[in-house]
Amino acid sequence: MINLKQTVGIEAARYVKDNMIIGLGTGSTAYYMIEELGRRVREEKLSIIGIPTSVASREQAIRLGIPVKTIDEVSHVDLTIDGADEISMDFQGIKGGGAALLLEKIVATYSKQVIWIVDETKMVKTLGAFPLPVEVVPYGEEQLFHLFESKGYQPTFRMENQKEKKVTDCGHSIIDLHLETIEDPFALANELDHTVGVVEHGLFLNIVHTIIVGKVDGALTIQASKK
Numbered sequence: 001m002i003n004l005k006q007t008v009g010i011e012a013a014r015y016v017k018d019n020m021i022i023g024l025g026t027g028s029t030a031y032y033m034i035e036e037l038g039r040r041v042r043e044e045k046l047s048i049i050g051i052p053t054s055v056a057s058r059e060q061a062i063r064l065g066i067p068v069k070t071i072d073e074v075s076h077v078d079l080t081i082d083g084a085d086e087i088s089m090d091f092q093g094i095k096g097g098g099a100a101l102l103l104e105k106i107v108a109t110y111s112k113q114v115i116w117i118v119d120e121t122k123m124v125k126t127l128g129a130f131p132l133p134v135e136v137v138p139y140g141e142e143q144l145f146h147l148f149e150s151k152g153y154q155p156t157f158r159m160e161n162q163k164e165k166k167v168t169d170c171g172h173s174i175i176d177l178h179l180e181t182i183e184d185p186f187a188l189a190n191e192l193d194h195t196v197g198v199v200e201h202g203l204f205l206n207i208v209h210t211i212i213v214g215k216v217d218g219a220l221t222i223q224a225s226k227k
Contacts, residue, residue, distance in 0.1 A: 004119035004214030009033035011219040012081045012117045012212050013040065018047050021074050023107040024061055025082025026054040026100035029117050033081050038064025051077055053107050054100040055169050077111040084116045084204070086130045087123050087211060091224035092185050096133030096202030099158065099168050105200055108207050116224075119214040127185055131176035133158070133202040140197045141173050147195070154178035172199050 009032025016022055016037060024034055034057060040046040042065060050066045051074065052058035061068050071077070082104055086094040093116065095101055108114050134155075136144050141157075148155040158166035158174035165173050182188055185203050192201040211222040 023080025029083035
């Protein structure tokens with residue numbers, strides 16, 4: 001059976017050239033991209049610096065022999081390659097299913113180019129079927145939960161092993177909003193940006209340049225935007 005995530009991960013790794021500073025995404029699709037970069041470092045002597053977006057990606061990169069730094073130890077990021085949980089027809093996205101949305105958005109924001117790698121099930125007409133992650137500080141999180149409830153956003157706390165709240169790499173909680181359809185992602189993003197206690201949210205808007213979609217008959221590359 002064809003592994004579409006592996007297909008797009010390997011395809012995306014072809015965009016990485018010598019001496020690049022690369023944002024290393026987080027999640028099951030980005031995993032294959034990092035594995036392929038590790039192979040290229042080992043077998044092709046590819047020289048890169050990786051900027052991981054999570055503890056998991058950092059540990060994987062180190063295990064594979066990819067040199068890593070933090071976003072504050074470099075002057076820029078040439079290219080970030082990451083997965084996405086949903087991508088709409090106008091190339092806006094929801095990310096954060098892997099609970100790394102804050103670091104992912106920071107690294108993407110300071111990147112010259114951003115590539116998203118997904119299988120074709122992640123391409124949707126309108127965002128919202130995938131629950132929207134909202135990363136919040138623990139102090140006051142119950143108040144935020146009730147606020148989202150009052151707005152009809154159907155919030156749930158992200159749980160770990162169904163017993164305790166998920167804690168992100170930065171020590172925050174995640175409230176997932178079950179919205180079904182997001183009619184105006186920009187208005188919702190603006191609302192969340194101005195909600196006290198919200199650290200970050202999973203709406204990644206006007207940020208991607210290229211999307212590589214895994215299909216049964218191969219990888220489809222879409223030029224999404226030119227920032």
